[in-house]
Amino acid sequence: MANNLNVEYLKGKVIDLDKMLPEVRVFAPATVANMICGFDILGFAVEQPGDEVIMRRKEQPGVTIKQITGDDGRLPLDPSKNTVSACVQYLLQALNIASKVGVEIELHKHMPIGSGLGSSAASTVAGLFAINVMLGSPLTKEELLPFCVEGERLACGTGHADNVAPALYGGITLIRGNEPLDVISIPSPKELVAAVVFPQVDVPTRDARQLIKDKVLLKDAVTQWGNIAGLVAALFMEDYDLIARSMKDILIEPTRAILIPQFYEMKEIALQHGALSFGISGSGPSVVAITRDEQIAKNIADRIQAHLKENEIESFGYVSKVNVEGPRVLN
Amino acid sequence: MANNLNVEYLKGKVIDLDKMLPEVRVFAPATVANMICGFDILGFAVEQPGDEVIMRRKEQPGVTIKQITGDDGRLPLDPSKNTVSACVQYLLQALNIASKVGVEIELHKHMPIGSGLGSSAASTVAGLFAINVMLGSPLTKEELLPFCVEGERLACGTGHADNVAPALYGGITLIRGNEPLDVISIPSPKELVAAVVFPQVDVPTRDARQLIKDKVLLKDAVTQWGNIAGLVAALFMEDYDLIARSMKDILIEPTRAILIPQFYEMKEIALQHGALSFGISGSGPSVVAITRDEQIAKNIADRIQAHLKENEIESFGYVSKVNVEGPRVLN
Numbered sequence: 001m002a003n004n005l006n007v008e009y010l011k012g013k014v015i016d017l018d019k020m021l022p023e024v025r026v027f028a029p030a031t032v033a034n035m036i037c038g039f040d041i042l043g044f045a046v047e048q049p050g051d052e053v054i055m056r057r058k059e060q061p062g063v064t065i066k067q068i069t070g071d072d073g074r075l076p077l078d079p080s081k082n083t084v085s086a087c088v089q090y091l092l093q094a095l096n097i098a099s100k101v102g103v104e105i106e107l108h109k110h111m112p113i114g115s116g117l118g119s120s121a122a123s124t125v126a127g128l129f130a131i132n133v134m135l136g137s138p139l140t141k142e143e144l145l146p147f148c149v150e151g152e153r154l155a156c157g158t159g160h161a162d163n164v165a166p167a168l169y170g171g172i173t174l175i176r177g178n179e180p181l182d183v184i185s186i187p188s189p190k191e192l193v194a195a196v197v198f199p200q201v202d203v204p205t206r207d208a209r210q211l212i213k214d215k216v217l218l219k220d221a222v223t224q225w226g227n228i229a230g231l232v233a234a235l236f237m238e239d240y241d242l243i244a245r246s247m248k249d250i251l252i253e254p255t256r257a258i259l260i261p262q263f264y265e266m267k268e269i270a271l272q273h274g275a276l277s278f279g280i281s282g283s284g285p286s287v288v289a290i291t292r293d294e295q296i297a298k299n300i301a302d303r304i305q306a307h308l309k310e311n312e313i314e315s316f317g318y319v320s321k322v323n324v325e326g327p328r329v330l331n
Numbered sequence: 332m333a334n335n336l337n338v339e340y341l342k343g344k345v346i347d348l349d350k351m352l353p354e355v356r357v358f359a360p361a362t363v364a365n366m367i368c369g370f371d372i373l374g375f376a377v378e379q380p381g382d383e384v385i386m387r388r389k390e391q392p393g394v395t396i397k398q399i400t401g402d403d404g405r406l407p408l409d410p411s412k413n414t415v416s417a418c419v420q421y422l423l424q425a426l427n428i429a430s431k432v433g434v435e436i437e438l439h440k441h442m443p444i445g446s447g448l449g450s451s452a453a454s455t456v457a458g459l460f461a462i463n464v465m466l467g468s469p470l471t472k473e474e475l476l477p478f479c480v481e482g483e484r485l486a487c488g489t490g491h492a493d494n495v496a497p498a499l500y501g502g503i504t505l506i507r508g509n510e511p512l513d514v515i516s517i518p519s520p521k522e523l524v525a526a527v528v529f530p531q532v533d534v535p536t537r538d539a540r541q542l543i544k545d546k547v548l549l550k551d552a553v554t555q556w557g558n559i560a561g562l563v564a565a566l567f568m569e570d571y572d573l574i575a576r577s578m579k580d581i582l583i584e585p586t587r588a589i590l591i592p593q594f595y596e597m598k599e600i601a602l603q604h605g606a607l608s609f610g611i612s613g614s615g616p617s618v619v620a621i622t623r624d625e626q627i628a629k630n631i632a633d634r635i636q637a638h639l640k641e642n643e644i645e646s647f648g649y650v651s652k653v654n655v656e657g658p659r660v661l662n
Contacts, residue, residue, distance in 0.1 A: 038556070038560065039553060039556075040553045040557075041553065041556060041557045041560055042560070174557070174560050174561065174564060175557060176557045176558065176560065176561035176564075176573070176576065176577060177554065177557050177558070177561075177576070182561070182576060184561060184564050184573065186564060212549065213549065214548060214549055214550070215546045215547065215548055215549065216546065216547060216548075216549050216552055217545060217546055217547075218543065218544065218545055218546065218547050218582075219545070221547055221552040221555070221556070221582075222370060222371045222372065223508070224552070224556065225369070225370075225372060225552075225555065225556040225559045226371075226372045226505070226506060226507045226508050227507065227508070228556045228559060228560050229369065229372055229373070229505050229507065229559050229560065229563045230505065230507035230508075230513070230515060232560045232563040232564055232567075233505060233507075233515050233517060233563055233567070236563075236564070236567040242507070242515065245507065245508070245513060246507060251549075251552075
């Protein structure tokens with residue numbers, strides 16, 4: 001298998017192919033990685049946007065892509081190059097049923113690619129969740145996660161779990177460590193509402209990462225980890241004031257904000273209109289305002305979008321609670 | 332006032348000096364700053380060792396030191412230079428009663444100075460807690476904290492709160508930020524037992540700090556804050572396995588361990604005999620093993636002390652649960 005997967009833990013899983021479902025439709029959510037202060041470790045899933053996968057069983061073994069919509073033709077239809085089909089194939093191989101199972105995939109992207117909203121993660125998670133459901137859910141989410149991370153490695157060059165973990169588990173997730181992968185679900189305060197705005201400018205993840213310096217001042221790192229620890233405590237305590245005091249990124253935002261037009265103007269709008277915090281979603285260019293009220297979130301999204309329009313930047317806006325479910329079967 | 336205190340928040344406090352107690356005896360605990368992975372932000376109080384202050388009301392206004400024991404003559408008896416008396420005087424000045432109140436202080440140190448166990452913090456907290464109790468407890472712990480921090484500034488040159496916060500509040504504390512000071516109490520898992528060993532070698536805090544590089548790799552900082560976030564989550568979830576996985580210091584320990592003889596041998600002893608984690612207490616040379624069983628902790632302390640003795644290093648050992656109370660009035 002041309003991948004980095006260690007699938008020893010799947011040994012002994014028995015799949016009854018007679019019970020395999022003929023078709024399943026799955027939605028998997030977009031995600032806000034980093035959660036402003038928690039670079040590379042924190043993230044949360046949103047209710048919308050997200051991607052949809054329709055998977056159908058076929059007589060002929062193998063995984064094929066029937067159709068992709070919403071990607072402006074940017075994603076490969078070749079099943080060995082498309083990360084969704086490749087990961088589904090890895091899973092079938094790991095379960096020793098690749099020679100017996102055929103599926104065809106429709107991928108309907110309902111969110112922009114390269115937006116900083118975990119676009120590839122949502123597609124991969126939708127695909128892997130779909131095949132797992134079709135097979136009678138033999139794998140737990142913990143067991144599915146390594147396949148999702150492998151999808152990120154194919155899509156982005158590095159196997160970060162900061163988007164796939166919240167997309168798959170739902171809610172707020174912490175990546176404590178990567179070797180071995182250690183993901184912890186953190187409670188989601190009930191009143192949190194995120195206003196996400198995607199300004200239609202191009203910020204490739206690789207460029208956004210390369211801009212970041214590889215060394216930081218220890219005193220700045222201490223400030224950052226004080227805020228991270230404060231945020232984790234605040235999420236457990238459901239302390240919205242502490243969330244606001246903690247969700248500050250002094251290390252990454254100053255660099256990445258350079259690539260996002262109108263960033264500080266958007267931040268001012270958000271904070272002036274009641275946001276607890278405002279920052280970059282993932283590597284951007286999407287931005288996120290954290291609020292504790294849906295009306296406040298809607299107002300902020302509207303004002304930011306209006307401001308971008310005045311500056312001739314088209315955008316999409318999404319208002320959403322934390323999505324504690326993660327992927328779900330539709331209909 | 333020759334200090335850094337802003338005491339506006341005490342405006343309007345009224346003290347009834349007729350009700351002032353004639354004498355009070357207070358114990359304040361030693362503290363394990365950093366809690367292994369949380370450099371400059373986390374810390375916890377222990378049941379023992381700790382310092383004791385006996386404070387008596389005097390006719391003559393002013394703060395005097397009657398006696399200090401257990402310090403081998405290293406602490407100043409001049410009340411303007413001794414941090415305990417100086418901080419008590421600051422508090423009386425802040426309350427506008429310095430010209431009317433006289434107290435005399437006995438300080439009985441039951442722990443070594445320069446040990447990495449928050450020796451100065453325990454004394455300062457004991458003194459300030461004592462005067463507050465004598466005055467009828469007009470100040471909350473939150474209101475006392477800035478005076479304790481000022482004591483650390485006098486004693487150590489910098490006003491870190493990472494020892495005084497847990498010594499004053501008890502339990503486990505998080506310093507989210509320093510400007511303004513933002514301290515959060517974190518739940519203490521019931522089964523945690525610390526084995527603390529102080530090897531009698533000299534590691535001045537200032538030297539231990541100067542050894543640390545002022546820049547760190549971002550990827551190491553990410554590893555560290557993943558562990559910090561994991562530890563905070565684990566403390567809320569009372570998840571001892573996660574505590575063990577998270578309590579690792581890849582940034583500071585490798586440098587500070589150089590100053591502590593037999594550090595890695597002690598670490599091996601602790602981890603081989605059931606410790607969840609092992610590391611440096613504060614800036615050392617004291618070390619701490621975190622366990623979830625008193626017998627395991629005692630065994631580890633004994634074995635480490637025996638190992639040090641074989642290497643001709645005298646030591647003190649202390650086994651203690653997390654002290655959730657903080658300072659307390661004795662008898």
